[in-house]
Each structure stands twice: as structure tokens, then as C-alpha cells.
Amino acid sequence: MNELTECPDCLSDELLISDNEHTVICSNCGIIKKDGVWLVVKEPQSEAAI
Numbered sequence: 001m002n003e004l005t006e007c008p009d010c011l012s013d014e015l016l017i018s019d020n021e022h023t024v025i026c027s028n029c030g031i032i033k034k035d036g037v038w039l040v041v042k043e044p045q046s047e048a049a050i
Contacts (some may be wrong), residue, residue: 007031008038 006013012028024033032039 009040 001021007026007029007030010026010029012026014027016025016027018024022035025031
């Protein structure tokens with residue numbers, strides 16, 4: 001795996017790397033890198049109750 005220094009989404013340098021180095025999770029925004037592919041999960045937009 002390539003050496004990671006920061007999250008590509010929020011640019012945080014607080015990354016959690018699994019023991020087998022196949023999964024990386026950003027502790028700041030929660031973005032996940034699995035098997036070399038960044039999985040960007042956006043929170044669904046909720047409608048405000050009126």
C-alpha cells in the first residue's frame with residue numbers, strides 16, 4: 001500500500017490503518033479506503049420538519 005499522510009477529503013492526518021494495511025479510516029470524517037479505493041459516503045440529506 002502507498003504511504004498515506006492525509007485524507008483526500010478533509011486533509012486530516014489522523015488515519016487509522018488496519019493490521020493487514022488493506023483498510024484505512026479517517027478518524028476525522030470517517031472516509032474509508034478499502035483495497036486501494038477511497039469510498040466516500042455522504043450523509044443523506046434530511047428534510048427539516050415544518
